Amino acid sequence: MMRRLPAVEGEWIDRSRPLQLRFEGRTVTALQGDTLSSALAAAGIMTVARSFKYHRPRGIVSAAGHDANAVFQIGHEPNQRGDQIAAREGLAFQAVNTRGGVARDRASAIGLLARFLPVGFYYKAFLGQRSFPWFERIIRNFSGLGRVRFDRIDPPRERRYQHCDVAVIGAGIAGLAAAVSAAEHGARRIVLIDEAQRPGGSGLWHAKTQPQDVARCRELIDRLNASSDVELLCSHSVVGYYADHELAVSRIDREDGGLRLLRARAVVMATGCIEQPAVFRNNDLPGVLLGSAAQRLLYRHGIGAGERIVVLGANDEAVALALDLVSQGLTITDLAVPEGSPIDPTSLPFGALRAAGVRVHGNVRAIAAQAGSDGTLAAVEWLGAGRREQVTCDCLLMSTGWMPALQLALQCGGSITFDAALGQHLPQTLPAGLFVAGRANGCFDFADRATDGAAAGEQAARHARGDLPVADRSAPPRSTRRHSHPAALFAHAAGKEFVDLDEDLTLADLANAAQEGFDSVELLKRYSTVGMGPSQGKLSNLNAARQLARVTGRELPTLGLTTARPPWQPVSLGALAGARLAPLRRTAMDAWHDRHGAVWMPAGNWRRPAYYVGATDTQQQIGAEVHAVRNGAGLIDVSTLGKIEVMGRDAGLLLDRMYVGVVSDLAPGRTRYAVMLDEAGTIIDDGVVARLADGRFYITTTTGGSTAIYRELQRRVAEWQLDCTLHNLTGHLAAMNLAGPRCREILAQCTQLPLDDKAFPYLALREGHVAGAEARIARVGFVGELGYEIHTPCDQAQAVWDALLHAGAATGLRPFGVEAQRILRLEKGHIIVGQDTDGVTNPFEAGLARMLRMNKPFFTGQRSLQALQRRGDRQQLIGFTIAAAQVPLAESHLAIDAGNIIGRITSVAYSATLGRTIGLALLAPAHAVIGGTVQFRDDHGAFHPATLVAPPFYDPAGERQRSGAQA
């Protein structure tokens, strides 16, 4: 059983500060500096989790977050990594995948069904099954890690953006040396990132056997702490490495941590190696853990991994581990060296081991662990030198090999290659500015890691300064001998040799998948789900590839690797979402609308009043707003329109090339409706063009199109090299439309401008003052009544709005919203681009042929229209009326003829003014016949006959907007 030892020199815990935690209802006493995992270990709790599929008892494996065993639910936060979350007073947590707690998980019975849950179970079970929904419900209930609270909305998490000269990933000896070296070579903003709570990595182990190394490591840490150039980010994980050295850095010591996006000029990856487990029967028992995990527990948390420890060791690190643990007073009974290991048991420093009472066994060909009555490790047996041996123990440490942590280098476009001499992967090509150092670069000796790190730090500092790379970086001092067993896989007749602890996959599962034809690493992964669990194959991908190589008779290097993608460590979705930056645009009158009962609707990235709440219901309110405009006067905020001033000698030329009509012949002070197409002849925007003076035009665009149209105008100016300047006034000017038969008398109270038809005719534009504010006023007719559109600077717009409402109080002037405006314009048959047109509607189809000036030298879309004209229309926009008032028809309802779709509704509304339902529809040309009848089908399948008519529905001659005739 694990337990807390007497104080270990350099430990990260504070023995004077005890903490109380709650684990599944039990009180666990821990110390300041503990993680959740080490707190459980100190309390002697060996089983910390249940496995994903078979609910087998699981314990600490890596103590570094490289496995997905110690994953907990903390409050509403699922899947928190216990190896890395700091223990805090009062923190309550539980295992994520149990029925009734880890100790007596009722779901463990599912392990008895293991042989009915073959590899590829989902694919096999659901292929062509009609029972899928039933199965799915059962499986969703049984699987999954933790519980997500769907009824909860978390506050947004912080998102930080940071720039630095050099980012160093990993604060082991190589990373520490790199950071110090980068500072010495002129880098001023250095960020050093490590997943552990403190820097040092494995450089702090071997305190008694290699004291000079530990002293060197501490000295570097002291220098970093004293340096103002280095920011140390402990308990942070680099989870993504994106283009041009952008690192996504996740804070992992708090379950509510946010994300930091770090842009570096150069990066050193001193990410080290991930110790790889051996694969043998019952290798997943609590008590079987990595050698490096034992050292983490010992040197960070003062915890002994077991009372009687057996080491399964294949490399130099295994020998050093055994000597190190013995030097700290732990009991190692046996060291079992597998056949084919890089170390030779006959020529090792076994004298020291033997002196410490460690028995050494070479040529071990098979090994298996056995569970005791509590489900944790009780004994190990192995077959070596022709003898079967069994020893009782409570801890088996695996120290058989490594995998360099190079996934981040692969994410950003680097490549790696398998080095046969070293028996591991090494970087092959790296993006400019990325340098790999230390164990990840194949340097294993302590001094070599420090040297390699320092060299990489210097390179990074130079790159960050923009210096040319040093032509001849001396070859890194890589190890000349192997540190990994070529394949520590020990098949057993009774199975249960786990390759992937996340997904409960055994050697047999992978062999079966390969035999079923899924014999490439990518296919094997997808079919068997190996490496797809929360730890993303950190402990399983390499062993899975080795098993695939063994089963298919191929060499490991020829198999390749699965694609490395972010995230390197799990990140909570809340951290990825961050605080959303979606600014809402508000017009100058926004607060007024809000105070006066506006019901909001989105319009592009703005919000606009749909209508104003009043004494009656929605439909009556909208009806009253329409009635006011038709019979008295109304006022609507149209500030969201795009507003662009176009200036320069070529301004008219630009607009003539952009719009389908001619605008360069407009007289100053006149406006014209204008339509814009794309190169395919599709309508993309419409608005009003006004000429202010020679070489000065003022145009409006649709709300949704304002950004894109402004941008496209800018591009055309650059492309055609025109003498033309664009000034986007969309945010600078507010706009309001005063409309209705009595609006002239209201406006007259607020301006000195003469407003009679002669002085200010229909479609004219005047510049003057309204209520003391500078204004451009255009006579427009969008809603089909006498109307003035007033554009005025935002800071004065509210005063103008107030003045107009005050002036109109006696006349019944009322504000109206977008809903009323839609009905009013529909009565006039005016289209809304994007609602009454779609992604292919051209001006012929939309009834705008009269706008086209096909004899102009050029306009965008002109040549395509010539081709479209010859081809004929695909659809035709036409009006329709239905006598009834309450027709359940809406936009996009289909027109059906003899069972065939012949078109759809684009706009429909009840017109109180006309006493019938009116609308626009895009119909097949053969059916778009004035006077004809079509059948529209509603949501419930009922048909509604409609009579086709030519819009406009209201005041077809346009007398009202031209002369302001009284109703």
Added chain:
Amino acid sequence: MKLIPCPLNGLRPADEFIYAGEVRHMPDPAQSTDADWARYVFHRSGVPGVKQEWWCHTPSGYWFIAERDTTTDEILRSYPAAQRKVEAS
């Protein structure tokens, strides 16, 4: 996120830019057949290689041309639109 060199503003993150496709030569509308014109309007060559592309730095409203190798996503250089070379396709 990628960094893009703007001739006016220097190296800026990619989300400050929008992309508007390859620089293409517009055939003479009066001289081209419907088929040629349709090819110009609708056809985009996806062949990987070094492309001249329209990019806009949106905060400044500045359009320019970038030469990008679409196989490596590397921007080789960028320059003002006035310096673009348009070859007949």
